Amino acid sequence: MIGEVVALTVREVKKWGRSKFILFIMLIQPTVWLGLFGKSFNLRGIASIPPDVIEQLPPALRTSLASAFNDYLSGLFGGTVDYFTYMAAGMLSVIVLFTAMFSGMSVVWDRRLGFLTKMLVAPISRGSIVIAKMSSSVLRGMFQAILVFGIAFLFGLQVGNAFNILDLLGIFASLFLLSMGLSSIFISLSMRVTNWETQMALANLLNLPLMFASNALFPIKQMPDWLQNVARFNPITYATDATRTFMLHSNSNPFDTSVIIFDFQVLILFALVSTLIGVFAASKGLRQ
Amino acid sequence: MYAVETKDLTKVFGSLVAVDKVSFTLEEGEIFGFLGPNGAGKTTTINMLTTLQKPTSGIAKVAGFDVVKESDKVRRSLGLVPQDLTVDEDLTGWENMMLQSKLYHVPSDVAKERAVVVLELVDLLDAVDRKVDTYSGGMRKRLELAEGLIHYPKVLFLDEPTLGLDVQTRSVMWQYIKRLREEQKMTIFLTTHYMDEADKLCDRIAIIDHGKIVTTGTPYQLKDDLGGDLIDLKLTDGAPDLTKILSSIPLIGDVKRNGASYRIRVRKGEEAVPDILEVIINMKLEVKSVSLEKPTLDQVYLNHTGRSLRDDQTHNQSEDAFRRRIQMRRSRA
Numbered sequence: 001m002i003g004e005v006v007a008l009t010v011r012e013v014k015k016w017g018r019s020k021f022i023l024f025i026m027l028i029q030p031t032v033w034l035g036l037f038g039k040s041f042n043l044r045g046i047a048s049i050p051p052d053v054i055e056q057l058p059p060a061l062r063t064s065l066a067s068a069f070n071d072y073l074s075g076l077f078g079g080t081v082d083y084f085t086y087m088a089a090g091m092l093s094v095i096v097l098f099t100a101m102f103s104g105m106s107v108v109w110d111r112r113l114g115f116l117t118k119m120l121v122a123p124i125s126r127g128s129i130v131i132a133k134m135s136s137s138v139l140r141g142m143f144q145a146i147l148v149f150g151i152a153f154l155f156g157l158q159v160g161n162a163f164n165i166l167d168l169l170g171i172f173a174s175l176f177l178l179s180m181g182l183s184s185i186f187i188s189l190s191m192r193v194t195n196w197e198t199q200m201a202l203a204n205l206l207n208l209p210l211m212f213a214s215n216a217l218f219p220i221k222q223m224p225d226w227l228q229n230v231a232r233f234n235p236i237t238y239a240t241d242a243t244r245t246f247m248l249h250s251n252s253n254p255f256d257t258s259v260i261i262f263d264f265q266v267l268i269l270f271a272l273v274s275t276l277i278g279v280f281a282a283s284k285g286l287r288q
Numbered sequence: 289m290y291a292v293e294t295k296d297l298t299k300v301f302g303s304l305v306a307v308d309k310v311s312f313t314l315e316e317g318e319i320f321g322f323l324g325p326n327g328a329g330k331t332t333t334i335n336m337l338t339t340l341q342k343p344t345s346g347i348a349k350v351a352g353f354d355v356v357k358e359s360d361k362v363r364r365s366l367g368l369v370p371q372d373l374t375v376d377e378d379l380t381g382w383e384n385m386m387l388q389s390k391l392y393h394v395p396s397d398v399a400k401e402r403a404v405v406v407l408e409l410v411d412l413l414d415a416v417d418r419k420v421d422t423y424s425g426g427m428r429k430r431l432e433l434a435e436g437l438i439h440y441p442k443v444l445f446l447d448e449p450t451l452g453l454d455v456q457t458r459s460v461m462w463q464y465i466k467r468l469r470e471e472q473k474m475t476i477f478l479t480t481h482y483m484d485e486a487d488k489l490c491d492r493i494a495i496i497d498h499g500k501i502v503t504t505g506t507p508y509q510l511k512d513d514l515g516g517d518l519i520d521l522k523l524t525d526g527a528p529d530l531t532k533i534l535s536s537i538p539l540i541g542d543v544k545r546n547g548a549s550y551r552i553r554v555r556k557g558e559e560a561v562p563d564i565l566e567v568i569i570n571m572k573l574e575v576k577s578v579s580l581e582k583p584t585l586d587q588v589y590l591n592h593t594g595r596s597l598r599d600d601q602t603h604n605q606s607e608d609a610f611r612r613r614i615q616m617r618r619s620r621a
Contacts, residue, residue, distance in 0.1 A: 007391065008391075113377070114370070115374055117370055120339075121366070121368045121370075123363040288335075
């Protein structure tokens with residue numbers, strides 16, 4: 001059981017590790033997102049008061065206005081006043097979503113190129129096929145997330161002053177669970193899909209709401225009520241919340257442990273249930 | 289216990305009955321050939337026997353295990369070399385072999401030894417460290433065969449295994465498979481379009497058409513059912529009419545005379561020829577030439593399916609080329 005999962009996972013990792021093009025895309029994609037999206041959406045800039053207006057205000061009012069404004073932004077952005085930092089934390093979850101999408105694609109691909117036949121005829125459990133696909137997707141997602149983290153630093157990500165190695169581990173633990181759950185979902189969807197256009201359309205259909213109906217790129221507080229409710233059912237919201245909390249907490253702004261615990265409860269439940277669904281769907285419905 | 293056993297095996301796709309109440313049995317160690325035109329139900333039958341598709345009705349057992357209820361045990365007992373390639377192009381030949389061995393739980397030291405033997409046999413040992421996407425079509429097929437053999441299955445299913453291989457590789461391949469069968473008591477179920485191959489290799493043959501088995505038997509029986517062999521006999525000019533005398537010889541059927549030449553229908557021609565010659569020599573007549581023509585499986589096939597295999601073969605080749613083109617396009621996209 002473990003032997004076959006490892007063998008199939010190694011196969012996947014070798015496949016993308018060998019493709020220079022995939023590695024190139026993996027590097028370029030987050031750079032483009034962070035650079036273009038993160039830097040162009042200067043939410044703080046849009047909301048700021050022009051300097052000539054500020055000049056005319058009495059100094060006392062100016063300071064209190066500035067601090068009120070910063071408090072508001074900081075409340076909105078979970079402890080930072082910088083939209084790029086805010087968005088980069090969410091980008092870690094989004095990049096995990098993007099890589100999870102490919103796990104479903106690779107099932108369809110294996111079906112088209114015949115490799116799935118080989119796996120289905122072999123005396124291995126259908127569940128092993130799903131677990132291997134998921135594991136390789138998680139590995140890839142983690143690798144991408146590390147890249148995003150590094151690139152975000154180069155672009156000027158500002159972590160909180162209490163940020164330490166444990167926070168880093170916490171971030172990747174939450175992303176790991178998110179990746180596990182999302183990959184399993186995309187794999188479950190691909191059980192019978194024979195052409196990759198269908199899988200691509202399905203993935204895109206899910207991607208957009210998952211990405212935007214969450215706190216990954218924009219604060220939930222600013223959304224209409226119904227959308228806030230949708231976002232509460234989105235696992236990305238919880239992974240992003242955990243990531244952001246770990247990333248931004250500072251000495252003056254320590255994090256609330258109960259919130260983190262709740263985030264992790266949701267993520268663990270999501271990861272386990274999705275994986276079980278994937279394994280079950282494969283044992284019942286995975287076809288050539 | 290039969291190596292493979294089916295009873296009224298049926299598969300229906302919508303309104304199409306792909307396999308229609310097919311029953312047959314394979315003894316252990318037997319090579320069984322499944323012949324039939326395209327779309328006759330050969331691959332569907334293999335898919336059901338290898339647990340890839342569930343039968344609509346009927347029973348199928350492989351190595352004594354039911355393909356539906358004990359699919360896991362069935363998978364453990366069988367090897368499949370499918371018609372479409374399943375090797376991973378992004379891995380090297382060696383990596384493909386090792387991956388296959390792990391999927392079949394072959395211990396890695398055993399797997400390494402066997403892989404070398406099998407790869408040498410299919411003449412791929414020099415290419416094992418290259419990625420499969422640099423292989424030619426024939427090389428991929430050979431790798432596929434090598435993979436199917438690495439776990440020494442009890443029952444080996446070969447779906448058009450030698451399609452696209454050159455004659456030399458084909459015969460080496462078959463020699464090896466025959467040896468494996470003897471050493472390992474392996475049972476082999478194959479579909480093929482090469483009639484000469486089926487004739488030489490298979491212990492028994494079933495011809496399937498429109499989802500039904502139209503005839504089963506040893507190649508010899510099937511050919512014999514056509515009415516036997518044909519002897520062409522030529523005597524020196526001026527010889528008397530021997531039609532009556534020849535007809536009286538045992539085993540001989542219809543005799544047609546044209547001057548001093550005779551066309552004789554006969555069962556077991558090789559046994560009748562000495563008798564014929566003896567009669568003629570006793571009459572102090574001289575034989576100019578004698579030839580024996582055995583019916584071919586091609587004729588059997590034609591007789592039962594109403595189609596010449598050659599038609600099917602050319603059709604199959606273009607289909608094959610088409611499929612290969614699709615596969616290339618897929619892998620390029």
